[in-house]
Amino acid sequence: EASSQGGNDMSRTKMPKEHVKGWIPTMNAHGFMATKLDPYSKAWVARAAEATAPVADVGAAYGVATLKALAKGARVTAVDMEAKHLDILRQRVKDEEQSSRLTTVVGALPDKLTLPQETFEAILVSRVLHFLEPNEVQEAVKQLASWLKRGGRLYLVVETPYIRMLQPFIRTYEARRSAGAKWPGIIADFRRYLNPAERCHAPPRLNVMDPEVLHRICYEAGLDIEECGFIDRQDYDPSIRLDGREGAGIIAYKR
Structure with a gap:
């Protein structure tokens, strides 16, 4: 992966326009960046504001969370698999002092990213993990x-099956979960649930989760659970919102 610190001199890459209200398409067919922070991302920003060590935003996209953490005085390492996203993020940091506290790293979980061990006080991974396979x-x-x-x-923070376009999949998800599947949210043909205009922004597969799955994977990684639950994404467009369980989030800590 590549990294850079400070500076603001790259050629101008333009951020795409909102696809639907509150969702900006990514440049690598990995969905959208939500323009408003969910409660778990807000909690990361609050923690970042008090942190004495650096914090990280993995899957930062155009920086909706990173920008707020920088404004609160944090030292942020922003990671994304798409260099253009990070170019735009740097352009959005207008303040030189804030820019000096921003490090950007091009990389992707799990095998295309290496960060220093035992370094960060808080790490946010928002709406990234559902693009990975279970072992990843x-x-x-x-x-x-x-x-x-x-x-x-x-x-x-992850997407759940409880979004409007995945309504036909919910019964399958719940049946798999009832049967004891550890990963009930594998969708092998995700694009079939989308309208043609959305398909070009989406990957072919998705791995949606719920709080129970998040709790298990953090526990298995040796972390203690502080908070875990569904997220009512009232900021989502009505074409996406369903029943107040659109997202799932967890805060886990390392002893």
């Missing part, structure tokens, strides 16, 4: 735990 999720969470300082917190 498990490996990624163990890696993330290794990068946390003792007492550091991991903030994970």
